[in-house]
Amino acid sequence: MDLQVLRSFQAVAEGVTVTEAAAAAHITQPALSRALNRLEREVGAELLQRVGRVLQLTPAGRVFKEHVDAVLDSYDRGRRAVAEVVDPDAGVVSLAFLHTLGTWLVPRLVTGFRQRFAAVRFELHQADENGLAEHLLDATADLIITGKDPGHPLITWRRLLVEPLWLAVPARHRLAQRRRVRLAEVSGEQFIVLKPGYGLRSVTETLCRQAGFSPLVGFEGEEVETLRGLVASGLGVSLIPAAPDAAAAPETNPELPVRYLRLTDVQAVRDIGIARLASRTLPPATRRFVDHALSATAAQV
Incomplete structure (x- = not known):
């Protein structure tokens, strides 16, 4: 089973057309269609079905996609971990944050951090308060910057600052x-x-x-x-x-x-804090970013 085929399956399952997924994979559309058919034979079930002009997941496809998401996430995290062992000053920080913090706090923290660690890349996501916790729980982000403690037993939250309203x-x-x-x-x-x-x-x-x-x-x-x-x-x-x-x-x-x-x-104030999953070991670059965020905002708490 080819990881690229799994990525293409994931993309199509999330609404990307087969033509677009094939272009992203640098193969032809018929070649990707054949690869998806082979994947279904390997799994032993129909995963995608055509509804009108689009492909949608079958019940078996929905179950399979959950495991594909986990496999690809684990693989990507493994690659990141190896890259950071090879080059401790590099790495990727996956960060989700409130929409309202995208105009000042997040740019300020990211810019300040990259002045010290220029090789580190950031994967940034915006969400509302409820969606931020989901980014942690479904492993699409290692950290969230949020307006309050999510109050979830699996999530550890630390205050960064108190923002006046x-x-x-x-x-x-x-x-x-x-x-x-x-x-x-x-x-x-x-x-x-x-x-x-x-x-x-x-x-x-x-x-x-x-x-x-x-x-x-x-x-x-x-x-x-x-x-x-x-x-x-x-x-x-x-x-x-x-x-x-x-x-x-x-x-x-x-x-x-x-x-x-x-x-x-x-x-009229609100707490702004940074949170992570308590059970997850953070990569070195991500740990350094947490330390930077706490230090950079210490005077505002």
């Missing part, structure tokens, strides 16, 4: 000239929030409850930058981290299209 209002909002407000002062306004499942959404709902109300949701999005743009357009208010261009004191910059106000009636 601000009430973002449009520049012409009635409160825009203030620096500090109570969250309760906007209890009757529309909130621009992330969709359920995102950590920032649950933090927003919790803080609003602490302030004595439930947020009136006007829009649900998937990116903080989208929330920021809708706030700037006057469509509502939002609880979000300050924009990178707001610098260290966002409430003092009158030129921003969004004003960031400090909240006085609730503790």
Whole structure:
């Protein structure tokens, strides 16, 4: 059984066409079709069936794919481990992180790390709060950077920093000239929030409850930058981290299209931490990245 055939089977099972999978494998489409047919004969069951113009997994194919995923993941990890024995300063760090951290924290940590270990490569994945734990559990990432402790018995979490959240209002909002407000002062306004499942959404709902109300949701999005743009357009208010261009004191910059106000009636912060599977031995490069992340954020905890 050829590993490349297993990779092609995996790709087709995940929605890639046979033509695209053949091109990725640098073989012809008929050659890949024959290879997939041989794979089915070896396994002793039909793995893929045509539904309309696409191939879909059969029940036997779904079972087989779970084992193929595990085999290929183990093989790739083995290659990485050997590569790091040969060259301890190289390796691959597989990291998944919250969407909201992709604009500042993750680029900062990765850039700082690569200044010391330039040969290390990164495999980066974005997900919401719920999807991050799955990246660890299904072995598609060695580390996750998340907004809270996943609370899973197999996952070990360590705090990196405490991130302040601000009430973002449009520049012409009635409160825009203030620096500090109570969250309760906007209890009757529309909130621009992330969709359920995102950590920032649950933090927003919790803080609003602490302030004595439930947020009136006007829009649900998937990116903080989208929330920021809708706030700037006057469509509502939002609880979000300050924009990178707001610098260290966002409430003092009158030129921003969004004003960031400090909240006085609730503790508007969220924990940011790094997590791994407790039972998994991390490769050297990944262990070094954990140490770097903890060191680089130590002053912000």
